Amino acid sequence: MSTKPKTQESPKPSATTAWTRKDLIAIRDLSKEELTLVLDTAAAFKQVGTREIKKVPALRGKTLVNFFVEPSTRTRTSFELAAFRLSADVVNISASTSSLSKGETLKDTARNLQALHADIIVLRHSSAGAPLFLGQRLTASVINAGDGAHEHPTQALLDVFTIRERLGRIAGLHVAIIGDILFSRVARSDIAALLKLGARVTLVGPSTLVPREFEKMGVSVTHDIDSILGEVDVVNLLRIQHERQRKEYFPSLGEYTALFGLTKERAAMLKPDALIMHPGPINRGVEIDSEIADSVQSVILDQVTNGLAVRMAVLYLCAGAAIAR
């Protein structure tokens, strides 16, 4: 709710863009106009969280299945809460409780979900392409909540939403993405979204995790973090997934922190209005210094709040497009 009596800016140009996708599979599929429409819609849904009654009837009577073949708590919870706020009913299925562990194929499991009249399936899967596979075969909406090292579109949408909200624009900004790019679906979605919206992107990390190959996507690559900190508008730190034992990619966590961690000394090199982002969960003391994670430049918790708004927008748009069919 705003107290400002400004009403001059509406209607926005995106009001004329139609959304026709029942599925959200990859940022790479979307046009700049579609991205902007999702962000504008998310801005409206973000407000629902500030209302006395934090619930709207837009998806009343719809059933959403959170189908997480790969474990996740925060993304699943965010989708669940987004569905609640839209008045949809939610069922959660994880890998261990699904019949996938009994040898059922992905397609058969999905067809069973459709036979139960699920309207929206939110899928996280370790294999790239699994959401696309389902979306092509089901009449239900399929939302990609992360597939292998391919894409994690709603994370990228909440990242650009947060940047746009804080800095007022995306075009012309310089964004550094730091860390494990090679295995990161977040990085791939972020790169696609940022480039489409006109930002400059520099990838930073050890050469084993940030190969020069990425330059083909239209981004810069550097292995020297100190060389770019003074000029970027946003640093997006990706989590080092040390539980996956990628020891062969860098010698030790200590060495990673020494070379690429956002320490207090490095944070002091940033422009005073530069944003510090992290998709979470953060490893305090590894990719980011604990004090820096809690500093005024950090928007890590904004990202969590905005994730909810962006997911409400995606559910509303995709379910709406499925109905229109």
Added chain:
Amino acid sequence: MTKPESPQPPTPPAPGAVLILDSQAIDRALRRIAHEIVERNPDLSRLSIVGVPSRGIEVAQRIAFHIQAIEHTMPHVGIIDVAMHRDDLRIRPRLPFVAVTELPQDIEERTLVIADDVLFSGRTCRAAMDSIASFGRPRRIQLAVLVDRGHRELPISPDYVGKNLPTSPTQRVYVRFQSIDQVPDSVWMDKE
């Protein structure tokens, strides 16, 4: 039916559409509504005109400017999104755009006048009232529309009407504003 007074009548939005109100007639209707609103709500500090996107916002702003001209005080103007409160998503060909709602903080102290261009089934108004209720409990809610074309599907009646326009259910009514549509202000309807 109002006689068109513009020297050059604007081009119809659809073949054969009939001009119902031209820009002067629209202006007079909204000015009259402004007078009626002030008469019923003399305390402008407790009044807010909230427009329904997209043309209702324009209606709200124009009523507010007329009130300012009459009373030398600009009432609060807001926006009320209805898209996420609609119950007819499944029968609409296109998903409505979801706009950001702008309401005053002290909603409980105020009378909100919902402003829209055309009143038809009343479902948009119901959605607007539901939306307002999720923010709080205003003292009063009133409804102002530029055109009332009849065929209500809900027990809703407007407080302020610019023009009562008898229509058949299938006839279309077109409202055009210079600021949104880049054509002269006008209201049209299909020939029967």
